[in-house]
Structure formats: structure tokens, C-alpha cells
Amino acid sequence: MCEYCGCQSITEIKRLTEEHDTVVNLISFVQTAHTAGDRDRMAALARQISRVLGPHTAVEENGLFPLMKADFPGQIAALEDEHRLVEKVLGEASVGTPADPDWPDRLVATLDLLRDHILKEQDGVFPAALTSLSGDDWETVALVRSTLDDLRGRAAA
Ligand SMILES: [Fe+2]
Numbered sequence: 001m002c003e004y005c006g007c008q009s010i011t012e013i014k015r016l017t018e019e020h021d022t023v024v025n026l027i028s029f030v031q032t033a034h035t036a037g038d039r040d041r042m043a044a045l046a047r048q049i050s051r052v053l054g055p056h057t058a059v060e061e062n063g064l065f066p067l068m069k070a071d072f073p074g075q076i077a078a079l080e081d082e083h084r085l086v087e088k089v090l091g092e093a094s095v096g097t098p099a100d101p102d103w104p105d106r107l108v109a110t111l112d113l114l115r116d117h118i119l120k121e122q123d124g125v126f127p128a129a130l131t132s133l134s135g136d137d138w139e140t141v142a143l144v145r146s147t148l149d150d151l152r153g154r155a156a157a
Pocket of ligand 1: 020
């Protein structure tokens, strides 16, 4: 049991927010590459965004969201649907630059949606979590994060 001081919640929300900031930065690089017509760079950036979003989304969907679904079922389901949509379009670049001539425009449109999605999480889900989750809940989120970190560390070793 946690003698709850709030530190765990701050650590977890800070890390999720930092990942959002990284993604928003990468989105701006995608827009620059799109303007320059550089599809290879767009595809490389899509893979970079996927690498950040993989563990990030896993923490949200296996740690944070299950704890909030009872109170916000519609909002959480919509956010999870958006995760699938974003993963699909990013995933098209997983093994190289997509041949589909529409992919660059679809990527830019999807990343616009992702930016709005990030704002919904930061202005809606995260503040709601900070006021409604208990210390034990945050320990659950932290456990999901540390398990993922362990798995990634082992995979990289
Ligand atoms: Fe997120």
C-alpha cells in the first residue's frame, strides 16, 4: 500500500506529458517534410513517432484508461479508437516509404487528429485522473510503465 503523497501521479503524468511533447515536435518536422515533398523523411519520422507512441499508448491503455473507464466510458472508447487510427496510418511506413500517393496527405490529416487527441488527454483525461485516482491506482500505472521499461531493456540488451 502506498502512503499517498501524490508523487507517483506526478511522475507518471510528467512522463506521459513529455512523450506528448516529443510527438508534437516530431509532428512539426513531418509538416516541414510534407511542404518540401520529402516522402522518405516523412516515413522516417512516422517510424520515430511510432517508437514513442508504442510504450506510451500501452501505459495509457493498460494502466491509466482501465482505471477511468467506469467514469468516462464514451471518452475512453473514443480515445482508444483514435489510437488505432493513428497506429494504422503510421504503421504503413513501418517497413519503408509507402507507395500510396495519398499517404502523405493522410499522414498529415491523421497527425492533425493526433494533436487534438493529445490536447483531449492533457486537458481532459490527465486532470480528471489527478483528481480521481488513488495512490494504489497510480502504483498500478507505475507498474505497467516499469514492466514495459524492463521488457524494452531486455529487448535492447
Ligand atoms: Fe497520450
